[in-house]
Amino acid sequence: MPHPIPFTRFRSRFLLPGAALAILLAGCGGSSGPTVDDTPAGRGALLRNSPTRLLSLDVAGVGTQLNKFGPQLLAIAGAPKCGIDFHRVEYNTVGAAGEATTASAALLVPTGADPACGGQRPLVLYGHGSSFQRKLNMADIGDMTNEGAGRISTPAAMYAAQGYIVIAPNYAGYDTSALNYHPHHIAEQQSKDMIDALAAARTAMARLTEPVAGNGKLFLTGYSEGGYAAMATHRAMQAAGVTVTASAPQSGSYAESIDYEALGTPGAFDEPGAFSLSSQFQLVLQITAWQKAYGNLYATPSEVYSSAHASAMETLLPTNVALHTLVPEGKFPAYFLSTEMANYAGLSAAQKGAFGTPANSLMNAGYLGRVLADIAANPCPVTSPLAPLACSPANPMRAAWLKNDLRTWTPAAPMLMCGGKGDPEVNFAHARLTHAYFQAHGSTAQLLDVDSPVTANDPYARPKTLFAAIRQALIDSGDDPATVDNYHGFMANVACEVAARDFFSRF
Structure with missing residues (x-):
């Protein structure tokens, strides 16, 4: 039985040949963990000894660290404006059945003299893609044997180095989490985990040696499983009356069924x-x-x-x-x-x-x-x-996948769904059918296929051009752009991350 949700991570490799870099620049411009804290605060409460600062980089250090993932990362994201303090936040959350457990997240705090790096700043809540590596820890960008280092490099470059505060949950079941499984694509749990990470991070921000605070803007995004988690979180926040400034779920299997x-x-x-x-x-x-x-x-x-x-x-x-x-x-x-x-x-x-x-x-x-x-x-x-889930399955496995299909609501805040129509891992039909459902129920959510031609006055010309440039660079280097790793794990990911940040810059 296959599953469309990608296991491959965004490689953050950007290890294309030198000629490819020129094309991009020309085309686009610049274990059980801790025990559950038994405080009355419950979900979202910080665990003891949290937060922990794992690494503090000034602007030059950010550039040096991010260049370890390939020089194209900063060529696309832009030169860092800010240093970054990398903190691990550990907090109370729940498992798939609502059982008490713990999880951890990366909290990336911009630092430095540039005006963009100080004062109250927008928050980005970022979901990572599927992983089989339990030790995944996105707070530890310095450990290159840790899959989380590659996962956090993109939001670090795209957001934290430009002045956004980034909260990136590792999810229950990873890093120091007390849970011995991961509630993959359980929409209710994943949204609670994301929300709990945000609550814990806000508490942690106020407890830092140099406290920081958000400016009232909250952006939700993520790629692959993270795109699914971002949309599920937007749905849950909207239902709870929490204001979301905008969201940009990317290449997720929203139409789960x-x-x-x-x-x-x-x-x-x-x-x-x-x-x-x-x-x-x-x-x-x-x-x-x-x-x-x-x-x-x-x-x-x-x-x-x-x-x-x-x-x-x-x-x-x-x-x-x-x-x-x-x-x-x-x-x-x-x-x-x-x-x-x-x-x-x-x-x-x-x-x-x-x-x-x-x-x-x-x-x-x-x-x-x-x-x-x-x-x-x-x-x-x-x-x-109109009603994609209007049926009565008798088999419990079918009932489970239908229950986690996200076509049950319509976003009120701005949303951009991004993906590529040729993705061999996550069928673009997930985004297309979810967008059609949203439209049929009155939503103005936008849909972007980065694997499509640039049109006149195209607001997404930059990510489309970037996608095409990377594909051509792969072809020129003798690589196959249609593989899962290249298409889903690289081309569509890079282009959609750029599209998401451009989208957020409008608000």
Whole structure:
């Protein structure tokens, strides 16, 4: 069973050849963690000994550190105006079932003499993309073995170095969080986590040696899973009466149900080799999140997974183990689907070669068959712009993915949804169908396809031009711009981050 949500992170590599840099410049211009704090404050309360400043960089130091991710990062984001203090904030939040737990976030505070770096400043609440690395800590940009360093480099360059205060949650289940799983794409939990990180960061800002404060402007953004979390957070804040200045969710799977429902299409499981190992990891992460949230997908994991591997699946991810070792060491099965699948008998010999024995396959064929039967028996109009979720699924896994589809509201504050129509990891239909739903219900949210031609008086000419320049630079260097890593993880990400900041600058 595939999942469209990207596991690949924005590489922040910007390691294109020298000629590519010239093109860009010419085209675009310048473990259990701490115990839950038992204070009455509850959710959003700072944990003891928080915040902790991990690194303090002046303007020159910011430039030096960010250049470690490739000189193109600053060529696109602009020269730093501010130094940055990197703080880790640890706080109380909840897990998928509302259970008390902890999480951590990066708090990036601009410093320096430039007027943009002092006084009250706008806040950016930033969500990162999906990750399998439990140690992810975006407050620690100095540790290049930490995946969080690459994740935070972009908001550091785009926002903090230009005067915005950045709050970037690591999410429950990562870094020092007490949670032993991650509530991936559980919209209610992820919005609470983001909101709790913001509350804790605001408390921390007032407790710094040199206190700082926001100026009343709050921007929400993020990429991939972070785009999904940003939209879910906007929805939750609007429902709670919290003012959002503007949001810019990027390349997220907002229409959560569309790819899962497509699994009922005849032939969808004929080529299990199309289900990459990373998409299988993603699926395990997701099934655990659904089970923890709703408790009704299965009585025991062996109902969903093959019995040989079932017992380990709930605690496998996120992990501190190298992913490439999981299959060779027998911690993860070598095959996705087994020969017990109903479609197996009618396959060609070559197709059958991609199916394993039940003991060496991930999915329990009987459970998967019941999910597919429910899709056939209780169809959902998931591409409808008016009522895409108007259906009554009987299967609990289907109910879980439909519950986390974000087409249930309309944003009142300005919103820009950004992505690319050729994205091989997150289908642009997520943004297109969500935008259509918003329009059908009276919202003025905007939709940007960075993989489209620049038009006359185009307000998004800059990110579109940037996207095209990076694609051409990749081609010129002999690379393939259509891969997941290049398209979703690099081209669309860079262009959408630029579009988001340009969008926020209007408010």
